[in-house]
Amino acid sequence: MGEHHSTYVPKTGIERWVDARLPIVRLMHDSAVSYPVPRNLNYFWTFGGILMMMLVSQIITGIVLVMHYTPHVDYAFQSVEHIMRDVNYGWLMRYAHANGASMFFVAVYIHIFRGMYYGSYKAPRELLWILGVVIFLLMMATAFMGYVLPWGQMSFWGATVITNLFSAIPVVGESIVTWLWGGYSVDNPTLNRFFSLHYLLPFMIFGVVILHVWALHHVGQNNPSGVEVKNYAKDTVPFTPFATVKDLFAMVCFLMVFAWFVFFHPNFLGHADNYIPADPLKTPAHIVPEWYFLPFYGILRAVPDKLGGVLAMFASIALLAFLPWLDTSKVKSGAYRPAFKIFFWVFVVVCLFLGYAGSQPTDKAVLTLGGRVVLDMVGFGQILTVYYFAHFLVILPLLGLFEKPLALPASIADSVLASTGHGHPVGAHASPEK
Amino acid sequence: MTIVSRLFAAALVAGSSMALAAPALAAGGGEKPPRQSWSFYGPFGTFDKAQLQRGFKVYREVCSACHGIEKVSFRNLSEPGGPGFSEAQVKALAAEYKVKDGPNEQGEMFERPARPSDRFPKPFPNPEAAKAANNGAVPPDFSVIAKARSYERGFPIYVFDIFTQYQQQGVDYITALLLGYEEPPAGVKVEDGLHWNRYFPGNKIAMGNPLVAVFDDAGKPNDPNFYTDGTPVTKQQVAKDLSAFLMWTAEPKLEERKRTGVKVMLWLILLAGLLFMLKKRIWSRLDEDAPAKAH
Numbered sequence: 001m002g003e004h005h006s007t008y009v010p011k012t013g014i015e016r017w018v019d020a021r022l023p024i025v026r027l028m029h030d031s032a033v034s035y036p037v038p039r040n041l042n043y044f045w046t047f048g049g050i051l052m053m054m055l056v057s058q059i060i061t062g063i064v065l066v067m068h069y070t071p072h073v074d075y076a077f078q079s080v081e082h083i084m085r086d087v088n089y090g091w092l093m094r095y096a097h098a099n100g101a102s103m104f105f106v107a108v109y110i111h112i113f114r115g116m117y118y119g120s121y122k123a124p125r126e127l128l129w130i131l132g133v134v135i136f137l138l139m140m141a142t143a144f145m146g147y148v149l150p151w152g153q154m155s156f157w158g159a160t161v162i163t164n165l166f167s168a169i170p171v172v173g174e175s176i177v178t179w180l181w182g183g184y185s186v187d188n189p190t191l192n193r194f195f196s197l198h199y200l201l202p203f204m205i206f207g208v209v210i211l212h213v214w215a216l217h218h219v220g221q222n223n224p225s226g227v228e229v230k231n232y233a234k235d236t237v238p239f240t241p242f243a244t245v246k247d248l249f250a251m252v253c254f255l256m257v258f259a260w261f262v263f264f265h266p267n268f269l270g271h272a273d274n275y276i277p278a279d280p281l282k283t284p285a286h287i288v289p290e291w292y293f294l295p296f297y298g299i300l301r302a303v304p305d306k307l308g309g310v311l312a313m314f315a316s317i318a319l320l321a322f323l324p325w326l327d328t329s330k331v332k333s334g335a336y337r338p339a340f341k342i343f344f345w346v347f348v349v350v351c352l353f354l355g356y357a358g359s360q361p362t363d364k365a366v367l368t369l370g371g372r373v374v375l376d377m378v379g380f381g382q383i384l385t386v387y388y389f390a391h392f393l394v395i396l397p398l399l400g401l402f403e404k405p406l407a408l409p410a411s412i413a414d415s416v417l418a419s420t421g422h423g424h425p426v427g428a429h430a431s432p433e434k
Numbered sequence: 435m436t437i438v439s440r441l442f443a444a445a446l447v448a449g450s451s452m453a454l455a456a457p458a459l460a461a462g463g464g465e466k467p468p469r470q471s472w473s474f475y476g477p478f479g480t481f482d483k484a485q486l487q488r489g490f491k492v493y494r495e496v497c498s499a500c501h502g503i504e505k506v507s508f509r510n511l512s513e514p515g516g517p518g519f520s521e522a523q524v525k526a527l528a529a530e531y532k533v534k535d536g537p538n539e540q541g542e543m544f545e546r547p548a549r550p551s552d553r554f555p556k557p558f559p560n561p562e563a564a565k566a567a568n569n570g571a572v573p574p575d576f577s578v579i580a581k582a583r584s585y586e587r588g589f590p591i592y593v594f595d596i597f598t599q600y601q602q603q604g605v606d607y608i609t610a611l612l613l614g615y616e617e618p619p620a621g622v623k624v625e626d627g628l629h630w631n632r633y634f635p636g637n638k639i640a641m642g643n644p645l646v647a648v649f650d651d652a653g654k655p656n657d658p659n660f661y662t663d664g665t666p667v668t669k670q671q672v673a674k675d676l677s678a679f680l681m682w683t684a685e686p687k688l689e690e691r692k693r694t695g696v697k698v699m700l701w702l703i704l705l706a707g708l709l710f711m712l713k714k715r716i717w718s719r720l721d722e723d724a725p726a727k728a729h
Contacts, residue, residue, distance in 0.1 A: 263695020
């Protein structure tokens, strides 16, 4: 499918003058007003907009926090408390930023799983998907380094554990770790470079997001039927006002969840140990990463070999980039793939359990029979890890070959008719006052 | 073994297997603290000013010799959402403390009475002095201790906590710890300089029972008029008052936060309602031109 051609008509002399020299208004009009959106999108498609909102929110709160924060091992913890106590609305900025990171990941995980369910990575959207994986990686790096900045116990020991992963690389590993630290342990140089990079990476994310949106607007959005747009007049609606108002409504609903945590439960998603100033001589009893890293941490710990664990963890993320070629099915949407649908939900549950396994002590019993531990957390994590990889490397390639998909609708408009019996999507009803 | 791999091993062992802490816990330690009721619980919760004032008295007369609240300023005591002392009271109180200032024009450091804008002075000039005075253990600062202490809620209870807004693990634990000093169970040896506590992780705590400063061996208050507002002086009351005060030092903007939150929520609900109606109205246009119907 090609790009729809521009419908922008400059009305005034000034607009014509600008348009002839720098068609920026035309660009904005074409991408945010007249851009055709499949009319059958459900609310899972609003998370792209929600993610954009969260990125902007994180950048704004972050910039304000930097005005009051001191990146030094002796003052960082103190300066965060200064923000909480002495800066006007400092508590709001910090809690919005800390919980904002969590909300960002909530939204991105829903966004990713939506893409997986509806096959949004399939041709012609492979690059769009891969750019998304790049954004996800950058987000993880940014979040990890941001968590180090308050210089609490979890900041310090989390940084120590994660940077030490690189020492698993043969021969050069330990030199790399020393280089990352800027010394022989996690210390002031480490904090300073993490601060610098934590400020840089969000703008890199922003850059890749622009590419992501560009690719999206070039190939057009996927939709719940997975059938491409055939007739713009019948299958699509203009972005404004249709998608704009729907996205706004979804954003406000998401903000309510966000506000619940920020105002009423601000430390729920954090860890109490991070309110203890970093102490290199005292290891916390239980080092856990933030919740959004737990599934990957679960994979890391499942492999008994250090290098193997590190490779498995990175592979589990890198694998996502190959998804467009690992899924061999010609049918995009999971709605028309009865077997895939089951495996998809099993995969979601496996990811959740991996997160649980990552949060628990490894020697904890999962299954006991007659007083004997038959399965501990390590074993549980290993089973889940094997399934995680099997989903991508065995199940998806084979499913496409053996599964018998349901009959696809002839067009998006047809799928809408079939699902509601009316000429409009679910949720849109005629209002009597019109 | 190089330092890098040694650190890694230490961190991974401690972090992933809990090998260091688990045996200690398994060896009989650290019961879950019982749940208390708090005035600052829930979306509309506020601090009980009288309780914070009583808690401050306990802190000042019992804890402050060893535990600082170095991130709290004297002025905070008269600010909204806190114990509600008057500015004159705070000024008089601050003047009882000495802080180091300087250098003066002669280049010398000097001591002067504290002002409301000063932070509470630390009880020890440095961690080494703290160790020397306390059997080798540094008494932790109390500024954010109520947020720095917690206990495992366990699955699935922590999921329910999202909806019930239970987040008082820290104060529940502190209250329990203060009331948890007991004779060790038969056969358990407690080393010199350590004390048995039912709720402390590992059970053996360096700090002696701080409540002996207020209560005699029979559990009767040394001074029945310890509280000047008529509140009965019981161990439970003293422990809870101190815990509430420490919640305030950890979260002095709690009331402002919750008040703002209620307004924000109401505003968001209203906005969501309006946007939902607008969305329905805009999407209903599709019924009129209904390309699919014509199809």
